Amino acid sequence: MPSVLITGANRGIGLAFAHSFAADGWRVHACCRDPDGAEDLAALSVVMASADTAGAVMLHRLDVTDGSRIAGLSRELADEAIDVLVNNAGVMGPGTGFGEMDYDGWLPVFETNTLAPMRMAEGFVEQVAKSGRKLIVNISSIMGSLGENADGGAIIYRSSKAALNMVSKSLSAELAPRGITVIVFHPGWVSTDMGGPDAAVTPGESVEGMRAVIERVTPNDSGRFFNFDGHEIQW
Numbered sequence: 001m002p003s004v005l006i007t008g009a010n011r012g013i014g015l016a017f018a019h020s021f022a023a024d025g026w027r028v029h030a031c032c033r034d035p036d037g038a039e040d041l042a043a044l045s046v047v048m049a050s051a052d053t054a055g056a057v058m059l060h061r062l063d064v065t066d067g068s069r070i071a072g073l074s075r076e077l078a079d080e081a082i083d084v085l086v087n088n089a090g091v092m093g094p095g096t097g098f099g100e101m102d103y104d105g106w107l108p109v110f111e112t113n114t115l116a117p118m119r120m121a122e123g124f125v126e127q128v129a130k131s132g133r134k135l136i137v138n139i140s141s142i143m144g145s146l147g148e149n150a151d152g153g154a155i156i157y158r159s160s161k162a163a164l165n166m167v168s169k170s171l172s173a174e175l176a177p178r179g180i181t182v183i184v185f186h187p188g189w190v191s192t193d194m195g196g197p198d199a200a201v202t203p204g205e206s207v208e209g210m211r212a213v214i215e216r217v218t219p220n221d222s223g224r225f226f227n228f229d230g231h232e233i234q235w
């Protein structure tokens with residue numbers, strides 16, 4: 001049974017990933033800050049435990065900005081092979097623009113959107129390296145694309161995702177000798193708490209598209225930036 005570890009799996013795109021992988025019989029390590037309050041995930045875990053399928057969902061407490069907790073969870077899962085590591089947890093942060101920049105609010109966004117996926121890659125590289133699939137998936141945003149930015153705005157979020165893109169590109173080169181593939185997704189404009197109710201794509205549609213890409217990528221695709229529908233996005 002292949003296994004996946006997902007951060008921010010309690011709601012939005014992360015929860016949709018958990019549903020999708022579990023339904024296909026994967027072993028899902030679903031991480032969230034507050035497992036006691038993660039009712040949807042807990043219900044999914046119960047359904048999978050009682051269903052006649054191979055899938056299983058294990059909940060883990062994880063704030064991705066907590067380096068010691070990442071190290072602790074890595075020790076707990078030391079014997080696991082993790083085929084796909086999905087760095088999904090993310091925040092929008094303050095939307096303040098030029099002339100009113102919230103400098104204090106900027107660094108916490110970097111902690112979550114940029115530093116945390118790097119910490120996760122360092123923390124779980126051994127589990128990924130010993131898996132069959134050896135894939136790290138970083139959920140970024142088209143707002144982190146330099147080439148697609150014609151309008152500005154959301155400088156805090158954009159810069160954190162642009163930096164995540166660079167982290168991902170570097171990881172793709174540095175982890176290639178270990179056979180690990182690293183790809184980046186824009187999940188679409190998705191109807192979650194972050195995307196809002198008017199968004200064009202449902203979490204299920206976004207994840208269905210990304211799962212199709214995940215199925216077909218090879219090490220030759222490492223370091224590429226994909227839209228959820230499989231089209232490539234310029235850096």
Ligand SMILES: NC(=O)c1ccc[n+]([C@@H]2O[C@H](COP(=O)([O-])OP(=O)(O)OC[C@H]3O[C@@H](n4cnc5c(N)ncnc54)[C@H](OP(=O)(O)O)[C@@H]3O)[C@@H](O)[C@H]2O)c1
Pocket residue numbers: 007008009010011012013014032033034062063064065088089090091092112139140141142186187188189190191192193194195196199
């Ligand atoms: N929705 C869109 O249109 C859109 C577009 C482009 C990119 N994205 C990206 O897609 C990813 C998922 O977004 P979403 O739309 O599903 O957002 P969401 O509905 O706001 O969910 C965000 C998830 O991240 C978790 N999270 C935030 N900070 C965390 C931390 N420090 N430790 C652990 N978990 C943390 C949240 O947990 P809590 O419940 O504990 O807060 C929640 O599970 C993000 O990286 C986002 O930037 C989304």
